[in-house]
Amino acid sequence: MIRHLEVSFITPTFYLLPKIHKNPRVPPGRPIVSGMGGLCDAVCKFIDFYLQPLVETLPSHVRDTSDVLRRLNGLTADEGILLVTLDVETLYTNICHEHGLRAVEYFLSMSNWAPPLQQLILELLEFILTHNVFTFGERFYLQRRGTAMGAACAPSYANLFLGYWEREVFGGGVPASSHAQCWLRFIDDIFVIWGGTTSELEGFVRHLNSNSFNIYLTFHVDPIKVDFLDINISLTDQRLVSTDIYRKPSSVNALLHASSGHPKFTINAIPTGQFIRLKRICSETGVFEDRANEMRDRFRARGYSTRSIKKAYKRARSTPRDQLLLRFNPNTTRCTEPKIRFVSSFNRQWEHIRGILSKHWPVLQTEPVLRNTLPDRPLMTARRGRSLRDMLVHSHYSRPNKLPFSTGRPLVGSFPCGSCIACRHGNIVRATSFTSSSGARTFDIRHYISCNSTGIIYYATCNCNLIYVGLTSRELKVRTREHVRDIIAAKQVKLEDVDTLKTIPRHFRVHHRSEVLR
Structure with a gap:
């Protein structure tokens, strides 16, 4: 009999991620409140489950790089257009609770969910926004405006907030908004194909910044090329929109080393995944070949064999790009039935465990009930083990104890x-x-x-x-x-x-x- 059940929660911790690509000497920080294991963590995931389908209905929303490439594939631009990127400054921490809840309520009213469920989602979301308690150092704080960037529902919440704001931009008669021939948004990063002049663009941005939503945008404009997410978007001489891979100036060769202790199948799959990514992003064959040569050098520097690199390159080169742009690969069989898996932290005995399971799997399948439940072969999933970084680096900041180093005593x-x-x-x-x-x-x-x-x-x-x-x-x-x-x-x-x-x-x-x- 269970006599006592103790449920414990972790107080979310505040920390900063340095943006070294913006200023390597004095980098600004991205504020993060890590809510994993916190009091509201499960509620955030529950809310995010219902908000994500609403985000998918937004006309400007793009899921990822592949979604952007699908939207731009084969697109032709008119003469005199400008390529523009917009960035919403400090979005998460500047969302007023009143405006954010109003935006979510608007999109919930357009769904087919029952009113009691809609009301429950709004009340839970309001509780999360007004009870974001976190710790930094030895003190506790309450966030009074905005949402925590580390909350599970924060991206969906921010997306709906900006989607509600976009209704005013394109549905409320904002001057010069008709010049935006293409408007794609990934959370707070926006790509625009602008059909007007530079002065009209500047006036448009000034008007957008004069709002009651506490939104402020910065922009970069270029008639030839701009960078958006990990894509370099440019125009060819035939006015076709061309894409190339973009690497930040601060990027280093951070590919996983071939001698790492990760599962062998993970290391073998990295070259294939990276060359496939190149083929998907690079819209021109010549550009793909140039980037592939650069990637070969990076893989060789990380200890990968020439054979594995060449095999991955040939597979990417022989795969049609149109097939890679599809959201779902038609050659891949998607199984909707739940599968039983063996899940454990990866260790040196992983392959030995796989051999034991494979050897004795037929014994389990002789049992009448299990025969209809178990797959034909054992499915194994490896969790990431605890690394040296996990042991040495912690997000929780505490002031160091005053240690008697100056005395020379141990x-x-x-x-x-x-x-x-x-x-x-x-x-x-x-x-x-x-x-x-x-x-x-x-x-x-x-x-x-x-x-x-x-x-x-x-x-x-x-x-x-x-x-x-x-x-x-x-x-x-x-x-x-x-x-x-x-x-x-x-x-x-x-x-x-x-x-x-x-x-x-x-x-x-x-x-x-x-x-x-x-």
Whole structure:
């Protein structure tokens, strides 16, 4: 019988992603509030499930690069047109709650969903927008305007907000809007084919920036070529719209190295995927050949064999570009039936596990019930394992402890990190020594110990001056949280059954009930 169910949430963390492509020396930051595992995370995903179909109905919306290429394929431009890109400045943090909710309500009213469901979505969305609590350093904050960029429903919410604004631009008689012969938008990035003059474009943008939606746009215009997403869009001598791949000046050769510990099938698929991407984006054969030569050099620098590079190139060259532009490949069989998969974190034994499953799979298929459920062969999905980056880099910022480096003495003692749940709740304290329960002896801590330390002997104190000494081979913070959970769960145990409890929860159940463990 389950006596206690503890549900814990992670407080979202604020951090910045530096935009080094804009200013490598003093890069501006993209504000992110990581909401994964937070209180509103599941609700955000629920709302996004219903908002995404509404986004698909927007005339200007493009899903990705492939969608842009499909819209531009075979497009011919008139004489004197201008290529323009617009960018909405700091969109997510500038959306007023009132305008955003009004936009979502408008598009929900155009759907065929029941009114109670529409009302539920609006109320949940309002709750998310007004309860975006996050932490930075050692303080908690409430976002009062805009939406968190890390929320699952944020892109759909922002898309609908701009779609509602676009109704006024093209449906409300905005001056010179008829010159926009093509208007494609990927969230806050907009591509326009402009049929008017430069002065008319400048007046059009000024008028767009005079709005009540708190929207401000910057623009770049060129009669020959512009960059949009990862595409370089230009005009040929025949006035055809041509596309080429675009790499930012700050881009480096970040292809996964061939000697990486990733699954072999993942590494083998990277050259094929990259050459196929080149063939899809490059509208002219000569441009594709030039970019393919550059990509060959990048793959060789990352340790890929000539054979794998040549095989990937030949496959991309022989595939018709029109086929690559299709949203769904007609040669691919799409299976709608759910499949049972073996899911686990990737490790060195992955191929060995695959061999075991394949060897004994026929045994499972001899069972009458499983025969109709299991696929013909085992399907395996590898989760990404914990990397060195995951261990060294954390989005949560905490001020570093003042360490006695200037004294020249080795750092010894117990130190909380200040970022994990055990340290934030005060379960792990900073100390350089500890005293016995009788107070007769004091013991110095001779090593450096933190909440991430493993294979240590630890002690826990109680308000009644009793000390519990334990040993753990795991991280101290993991063992500490287990003690806390055991104490909370012990509150449901009757006093006559306390002998079934472990030492610490039994002591707190009998003597203290809900006292705090340190």
